[in-house]
């Protein structure tokens with residue numbers, strides 16, 4: 001695709017797929033021409049404004065000053081130094097989970113660890129009880145799901161599921177925001193509630209904020225840890241080198257982000273007619289930069305199909321690029337480091353059990369549903 005059809009129209013999903021590194025870079029670097037706001041798309045049917053999810057009011061789906069105002073509310077919380085101060089607590093969470101998980105030498109990397117770990121972390125940062133995590137999982141999975149069956153009945157059922165998950169999640173956070181406005185604590189919901197009470201955020205924006213942070217930070221990090229275990233068990237020499245310290249775990253995690261990117265694709269809307277590699281794109285068209293494909297572009301990465309844990313430099317798009325560059329990247333990197341170290345410490349030999357792997361049901365999230373090891 002990258003070679004023969006670097007920019008191609010997908011009739012089924014009604015969008016332009018873009019595969020090459022340079023083109024993906026250009027799109028992410030130019031938010032004025034390639035907007036993140038789905039309301040500008042001519043092919044996306046959104047519900048009427050008063051029925052839209054608060055997720056529509058988040059930094060992820062806005063541009064320009066509004067985006068910067070929203071992002072500015074929590075930016076300090078996610079800076080590497082602020083996150084690093086919480087490392088000891090995150091290590092404790094990882095150790096507790098593994099104490100419970102490893103039973104008779106067997107565990108499922110996803111269910112027993114890679115899923116609960118980032119959820120407990122983000123729940124603590126937000127200030128919500130991590131015991132509510134079965135609900136978080138259901139809501140998050142529904143919100144990142146993309147339907148494979150595009151029949152009318154299936155689409156309707158899918159939209160209903162999304163609407164329901166979004167309403168439940170909004171209701172859940174509504175209550176938490178009220179509680180923090182009355183009684184502030186040292187957590188992100190308090191920061192968001194305060195910004196709302198000072199009119200730096202509307203009520204909808206505050207709700208969307210909580211929803212975005214919960215959802216953005218969990219399925220993605222689950223898949224980074226899962227994909228890392230998958231890459232390393234498939235490359236025993238690499239695993240050995242990470243475990244004996246000859247290559248840093250940080251470097252290996254960057255290569256996992258490139259080689260098996262948990263977020264495979266993003267979406268942008270052309271705000272004006274634009275030409276991309278000789279193809280005319282109209283205003284309102286949806287453009288999909290494929291991070292996973294660009295991350296294997298041979299013009300930028302030598303032997304792109306090889307998993308090389310000491311690749312340097314490694315300018316992958318795993319966390320995107322530009323103004324929307326992942327806010328949680330420092331947190332996700334730290335969770336991956338702590339999580340993988342904890343797994344390596346406890347297991348003398350890590351081997352994947354022979355079952356076939358089931359991919360996550362989403363077109364843009366890449367990972368597996370289960371990953372049993374012993």
Ligand code: HEM
Nearest residue numbers: 059060216217220221224262263319320324326327328332
């Ligand atoms: C944005 C990936 C973890 C919060 C993004 C984007 C990517 C991404 C590719 C860019 C979206 C775009 O340009 O449209 C990932 C991956 C993760 C991860 C692969 C884990 C391995 C997290 C975590 C959080 C988080 C832990 C924090 C709770 C966000 C937010 C944005 C974002 C709020 C929107 C930023 C903006 O619009 O300015 N992420 N993410 N992510 N991520 Fe992450």
